[in-house]
Amino acid sequence: MTPKEDAPVAELIAKSPCDGLLPVSVGGLTLSEEDLGHLTTLAPFKGQEKGLSTALEAAHGMKLPAAGRSTGKTGNRAIWFGRDMVLLAGPAPDTSLAEHAALTDQSDAWAVVRLDGEGCEDVLARLCPVDLRSQTFKRGHSARTELRHMMASVTRIGANSFQIMVFRSLARTLVHDLKTAMEAVAARR
Numbered sequence: 001m002t003p004k005e006d007a008p009v010a011e012l013i014a015k016s017p018c019d020g021l022l023p024v025s026v027g028g029l030t031l032s033e034e035d036l037g038h039l040t041t042l043a044p045f046k047g048q049e050k051g052l053s054t055a056l057e058a059a060h061g062m063k064l065p066a067a068g069r070s071t072g073k074t075g076n077r078a079i080w081f082g083r084d085m086v087l088l089a090g091p092a093p094d095t096s097l098a099e100h101a102a103l104t105d106q107s108d109a110w111a112v113v114r115l116d117g118e119g120c121e122d123v124l125a126r127l128c129p130v131d132l133r134s135q136t137f138k139r140g141h142s143a144r145t146e147l148r149h150m151m152a153s154v155t156r157i158g159a160n161s162f163q164i165m166v167f168r169s170l171a172r173t174l175v176h177d178l179k180t181a182m183e184a185v186a187a188r189r
Contacts, residue, residue, distance in 0.1 A: 017111035017171035024179050027186030029117035031178050034163065036089040037075065039106040042097060043085055052100035059094030070142045070155050079155055080142050087153070111171035115162045115178065119185050124162065126181040128154065132162070148177045 018033040025031075044052045044064075053064035062072035064086060070079040072090075081087040093103050115123060124132050130145045131137060132154065142155040150173065153165040166174045 026182040048100040
């Protein structure tokens with residue numbers, strides 16, 4: 001059976017993971033969605049870490065981050081993403097990186113939010129078992145950790161700013177949990 005020529009065609013509309021959920025402001029805290037651009041995991045081949053770091057610096061202007069760190073800046077960042085794994089956020093990966101690592105497109109797989117404002121550490125302290133205070137977790141530090149009951153990537157991007165990433169399917173839960181913690185922190189001030 002062939003479709004009729006006058007049959008309506010479904011129009012698909014791309015939506016971000018937190019579409020309709022953000023931004024949210026509570027007290028002096030703000031939670032907003034971030035679009036990091038292209039997301040690619042880089043898994044270095046055995047013995048190719050130095051070669052990958054050199055290629056990454058030549059192609060994108062930043063070295064491979066050490067464990068628990070990130071390099072680069074907004075729009076062009078490499079984030080430690082676990083053992084033998086880095087997330088390149090921003091640009092599409094240069095083809096030279098494929099000589100040193102397995103590259104996997106992750107662009108549609110993650111929900112990314114930004115938590116800003118005085119008290120953001122207190123919000124995350126309610127949800128994460130990691131010490132994220134500025135004395136120990138400085139700008140550029142990154143952790144793969146539990147955030148309430150979800151696995152997340154948490155990166156400090158400013159004095160009172162964090163970038164938080166969870167699987168896209170958990171976006172609604174992430175926003176709910178962070179908003180609830182934001183309200184609890186605001187109520188105590």
